[in-house]
Amino acid sequence: MTSELDIFVGNTTLIDEDVYRLWLDGYSGLWGTVCGCRFGGAVVLDGRAGRARMSDAVALRVRSGILEQTGATAAVLQSDTMDHYRTFQMLERLLHAPPKLLHQLIFQIPPSRQALLIERYYAFDEAFVREVLGKKLSKGTKKDLDDISTKTGITLKSCRRQFDNFKRVFKVVEEMRGSLVDNIQQHFLLSDRLARDYAAIVFFANNRFETGKKKLQYLSFGDFAFCAELMIQNWTLGAVDPQADDMDMDLDKEFLQDLKELKVLVADKDLLDLHKSLVCTALRGKLGVFSEMEANFKNLSRGLVNVAAKLTHNKDVRDLFVDLVEKFVEPCRSDHWPLNDVRLFLNQYSASVHSLDGFRHQALWDRYMGTLRGCLLRLCHD
């Protein structure tokens, strides 16, 4: 006796959160399919579950102890899992455009469940997003997903879903006017938190910031997302003109050009000395690492200003985070600056420029340094 067909369709579509998670995580629902991940097809089961051949998803459900709780058999679990998997597969097409899920007639799903479906579908793994953050969301990258899957232990299926989500959101909001976060929220019905994360992902992908270097490995997605938000708010076209196309995606080219003007701060020796003395006077006795700061001031200042001046080249824009870490975070770290000292220094460093009479680009400096200060503070950790 073999089961040819086995389905269950409810007038209200049943959504099992646990099974949904397994599906999103890419565990196979089919009998005996080994999906090359941590849980191979052959999982040893307790006597009750009987057969050893069962799908990864079912094996995981068995492990959760559901059979004991409900008195069900493995076959029942298999059938239930397949029903849910089929439902999710049918829903997936709609999840690609979440507003469709709200208006479709095929599945009757309560709104709270719809929200859960969408939110979970667009959720991503920290490990995965760190791998692709700042990379071009192209076919080339997609081919690397195999490696990412092996490296992170996330199933290839799940990697693909997450990658496709990034790409899909990117494509939809790419050419839109208005706030990036708002656009994402409107077209994908995500929570505010998740929409902000996607804005960061899209922003990074568009500007191709390098995040994969070994130096940057200590940084979390949260760190980058924080920086992205600050940069979107201050450095993009949208920051000056809310009606501009691609406003939140692209950095303000004019602004980047203007940043060259800041070079005078390190090129003019008098200005540099004056700046140093202003900072040192203000911070004397307040910093634990004062002497180190005093000794390093010119290097640090040169580093920060040169980063700004170089941003006219696309290549250097991409290396922004590498440069920041190299030129500022690492020197601080080697001298064991406490975070509070970094904060005091950066505040004073930015503010003192206002007292430099010969310097005419105060507004430009604030726009640059305001954002950079926030980013650097976030980047300074182990």
Place this chain on the structure above:
Amino acid sequence: MPGKLKVKIVAGRHLPVMDRASDLTDAFVEVKFGNTTFKTDVYLKSLNPQWNSEWFKFEVDDEDLQDEPLQITVLDHDTYSANDAIGKVYIDIDPLLYSEAATVISGWFPIYDTIHGIRGEINVVVKVDLFNDLNRFRQSSCGVKFFCTTSIPKCYRAVIIHGFVEELVVNEDPEYQWIDRIRTPRASNEARQRLISLMSGELQRKIGLKVLEMRGNAVVGYLQCFDLEGESGLVVRAIGTACTLDKLSSPAAFLPACNSPSKEMKESPLVHPPSHGCRSTHNSPIHTATGSRLTQNFSVSVPTLIYTGMGSGSAGKEGGPFKALLRQQTQSALEQREFPFFTLTAFPPGFLVHVGGVVSARSVKLLDRIHNPDEPETRDAWWAEIRQEIKSHAKALGCHAVVGYSESTSICEEVCILSASGTAAVLNPRFLQDGTVEGCLEQRLEENLPAGCGFCHIPYDELNMPFPAHLTYCYNCRKQKVPDVLFTTIDLPMDAAVIGKGCLIQARLCRLKKKAQAEANATAISNLLPFMEYEVHTQLMNKLKLKGMNALFGLRIQISVGENMLMGLASATGVYLAALPTPGGIQIAGKTPNDGSYEQHISHMQKKINDTIAKNKELYEINPPEISEEIIGSPIPEPRQRSRLLRSQSESSDEVTELDLSHGKKDAFVLEIDDTDAMEDVHSLLTDVPPPSGFYSCNTEIMPGINNWTSEIQMFTSVRVIRLSSLNLTNQALNKNFNDLCENLLKSLYFKLRSMIPCCLCHVNFTVSLPEDELIQVTVTAVAITFDKNQALQTTKTHAEKSLQRASTDNEELLQFPLELCSDALPSHPFPPAKEHLESASSNSGIPAAQRDRCSSWIELIKLKAQTIRRGSIKTTVTVEKASPVGEGNFRNRSSPPCANSTVGVVKMTPLSFIPGAKITKYLGIINMFFIRETTSLREEGGVSGFLHAFIAEVFAMVRAHVAALGGNAVVSYIMKQCVFMENPNKNQAQCLINVSGDAVVFVRESELEVVSTQQPAANCQPSCTGGEVTT
């Protein structure tokens, strides 16, 4: 009488991409009705076109309005090649043809393609302008209302129940026409869908004409089926019960604010329809063949002769002569009809007097090509023959009517099994005649019919029994004789006294059969049928005993025929009727008593069986009161199995053989284990596992013993197909496979619905078919309803505030609820004669609450109760029924709030006739839809499971969309009548046909109603007043 149909195409959305180059679609719409077609403009390059068309107007005859569906086709415009069809929407405009239902159809409909499934949605507005005034319009067949519900619909009152209406139409199946070889599968499917839509429209119109001739205005329990006879054609047949319904003019307090009560008053139907024939006789194309079989308007002659046959043998002490008189009346009323059948399964109070037992008839026929579709005489004759047989069986049981009547077929190649079954019953004639119910009620005051057990009393003559049976005095009233077991096809009567809870009982059986052709095949099948019936019956009886119960309700025996086997599946809900004797146990006897180890084995089995019975009694809370023997006056009878099934099989020839299932003189409750077969049987008895705790299941409308439903419902369909290994197929292996299939299916359901615990699966409807040689398909549709466990515990203590129950769980309640009804229901009663009012009131005050406690003996309670019911129930039984499921909601509104802000309105679907915790305020019309889905890329669509899963989800979606467009928010009495699935994995193809029906309704949550009612001090705010409102 002509009418003007107006259609407006508003917009489309989510259309599929038809032009790969632009990733867009240039869509336009064709609107077709009859032979007239209109087109919208092409809306270029959009997946969300806004046509906003003018009103397309069709001037048509009302006959066409009834027959034809409105056909909307969405196409993609192509300048150089033929336009591509995106999909279609068929809209049945019948609901717009009677004024009480919907006035406009407006909403988003899924665009359906038989190859691709749903492809986007289209927004359509449909209206009908009728040229004539309403009154004249009503005289046409259009005005007849149709209900799938097999009881009197909740917001109506039955003035007269006229009786059986049937009709069938035949045609060639487009799938088997020569042209099918050259046209596309899509064209073929669409031709079929359209033809069936046309045929069901025609059928409905013809039935409507019959109803008008009977002077009715509605069909209740309308059941329409398709027989896909393959080469020999397509038969669409329908049965129903013609009624004259009166819309209840509800007090304003109970109407939702949006519903103007004055409007409903105005629309209340005619009580006395004008003389028939205004239209139907002139331009109705009824065939003479069928026309001649029309039931005539009957008139009841008051009997002048006493029915002498009853006198001597009558068991009744006081009820005897009356019974005879009643029978006489009923007889005269019913005998004038060709078929005194009723498709109803629940009845107005007082309608059902006695129940005789299940009657069924089957007949094996060889299909031949239908030569002349306009003269479907062969099929008519077949059914007439079967019905005749049913009628004679009923007569043998001393009954003149058959209730809970249904018909079905099973077709394999050229062999067709026609089946009909029902419950033989004695009815109260007054409902069947042109008199008011009031009059009937008054008369009933003098009748000595004990409620709660009356229907159990035997209708036949004790000394002249149609079969050997063991009778005892009724355990409830002690006056009349009752059988020891009762099988019926109806729902549990609302006033039935039940102990404990009920449960789903199934008998499952397979029998191998040799492959054969034509006559030989038919003979083989008809030879097997009696044995199958016998075994199914034995299984049911044994399982019933194992559950410690004594009655089956909602019994449905399905026999399906396949190439090389026959399958039997019987489902019913077992209950313990207080009026019937306690069932005896099951004893096992071995054949070789001298073998020690064997005897040990036997005694071990016996112990297991006894344990199971004890466990079941506990599980279902069956603890009947002990009755001492003196009170009974006769010794407690030794239980003996006896059949109440009477049936016969006949081949194409007319010979009729009657099968007596009473096991002759053998004491059948003893199971003899004489071979492995018997061993298997005993084992299979014990393998049925009870549902996990927190779950109950039944196949009737509601679960006896559960009355506190909460509002969460989940209707579902589950389909399983298994492939049998062709090796060593034996009957035992088959039985085991089939048994496992059903049991596993139930287990899966319990697992899936575990989040709803405590809950009850109601109206569990299994259908089995044998689509291919080694395939068995089981389809289940049911609804899971949550209930409040805590409330259930309280019921025994706080019934004073409790709502009404259909079937009470304990005796005290039985005493209590009629009292409540009297006080609560009567004030809102529209026409209470003063005398009755007084009497009811006095009966109410006559038994003060304190006295109840003093009733020390059970018997006293019973007597008291019987009295109370005799007076009180007259008015109130309708109340009980209507309020029972609905009323509970009144004080259990903690249910989760309805999902707010959903962009798509929620449409509930249920196979039941009610929505728990809600009140149905309007019936919008019948939903009857037929869909075909085909694929040539089965693997790509997820295999057979993926294909069918998607299709069923789409069918649900289309039903919901139609209901929503009618302005409704639920479908009640939903049924999936057919789900024919065929696959050809080698060709990567599959095809499925689904036919569903139900009643579109508007319901209002009790909680919303309450808000209104509390503002109205005039309205009684007791829970039961909700029921009072619907009292006749």
